[in-house]
Amino acid sequence: MAFASPLEFTTQLSSTAKRSNLPVLLPQSVGPTKPVRRSVSAYTSQNGAVPRRPVQRLRVAYQGVPGAYSEFAAKTACPDCTAVPCKAFIDAITAVEAGYADRAIVPVESTLEGTTVRNYDLLLHHDLRIVQEINLFVHYCLLAMPGVRKGELKKVISHPVALAHCGRNLNQLGLNGEAVDDTAGAVELLLSNRMLDTAAIASSRAALLYGLNVLAHGFQDESWNVTRFLILSKDPVVARLSLFGLKTSMVIAHSGMMLTVLLGVLSAFSSRNINLTKLEMNPSSEVDGPISILDVQGGGSIKEFPHVVFVDFEGSVDEQKVKDAIDEISKLSVFVRILGCYSADPNIYDLH
Structure with missing residues (x-):
């Protein structure tokens, strides 16, 4: 679903953040494809024709795990891509530089938080080019283990930005927020530890992927919450x-x-x-x-x-x-x- 209205961001001053030095953490199944030598006969059908080799799907690195907003933004911008999860934004950038991915997607600004200066700094520190942009409406949900009700909750976990976007609603419920690496990662943590007194702030897609109950839709403090993502590549065209x-x-x-x-x-x-x-x-x-x-x-x-x-x-x-x-x-x-x-x-x- 797409809305035709353009997103306008206000100009604001911001400060620089230091570049992260975290190591690249990528799935072992994702990596540069090694060339394999085969004779023409290995690809020749009975009638002598040589069929086309399957086209390799575009690999887009993102910060987070399946179900993260960045993954959805990657799939929306590049529908046929293979999304490559990474631990940190710098890992996604390094994945492209090392050839483990063809693109990296990073959020750079939002209507609630303004500019994500640290991610803009990544553009300054690395030789990647912006090749695409996408604006995503971010709809937060309050998720919990099946059977858990709001009155049983003692805390909520999520990415720091998500917690900040939902601060007023958290206060109304009398709950404290605890920061983790990303929204979908909070869902994984919830499930792996079977936390029956804890909720996570994440997407409705994450609830479907991991089988959690949605206790509240639209949990963000402001209804209009849009994040701008940039897709980066080594291709200078x-x-x-x-x-x-x-x-x-x-x-x-x-x-x-x-x-x-x-x-x-x-x-x-x-x-x-x-x-x-x-x-x-x-x-x-x-x-x-x-x-x-x-x-x-x-x-x-x-x-x-x-x-x-x-x-x-x-x-x-x-x-x-x-x-x-x-x-x-x-x-x-x-x-x-x-x-x-x-x-x-x-x-x-x-x-x-």
Whole structure:
């Protein structure tokens, strides 16, 4: 089910989070396919024809376990894909770099929480390109073991963001939240330990997959709860055809006065009638220090800046007016890196 209304996110300031160093945790059955040498006769039918080899399904890495919202977003964006579960977002990124997956999907912002800065930092630290976006309506449910009622609950477990989105309803029930790695992982924990005094906040699909009872639908505090996901790839090819038009994402960094840069960015785009859909400044912090960016055009060196600006705009980097705008911005002695050019899908997809 899709809603035609576009998702609009508000511009806000945010802080940088440190990159995770967790190891890659992937199913043993998923990995790079080793070439197998076979003679032509092994593929030849009785009439001498050589049938086509089956096309390998796209492998999309996501953070979580089956039943997670990221898995549903992956299946919605790439319906015929094989979803590859990973322990952490950095694991999903590394899976693509190592060839264990073709794509990685990460949530980057939501209507309730704003920008997930840590995941945007992953874009800065790795040489992957945005090739697709998808907006997913997140509908939280309160799940429990069969036969358990609300009055028997003592606590609720889920991902920290899900707990934050449902804080008011948790308070009304007098329940404390306990954070775990992800929503579907909370369901697995509930089942494996047969926790009869605990509920999990997860999706209705997770309830079906794991055989749990839904004690409450729409458990989030605000009815309008949409998360934007980005699909990442090592493939640098720029999208050229799209039913919805194209969108380009870029990051701009500068060591001097950021206000001057912001005014220059606005002037470069507005003078060419290029519509901005996102303009967000990310300053450094005393705790995390300067913001590091991988310079993919400069031999893979790491550069540091006191602040960066994330920009999304309508159009393709192949358009001359876009090239002229980027050239004008670059002349301000700033660092510019294109994060991807992809289809600007305005739909909001529902889990139901």
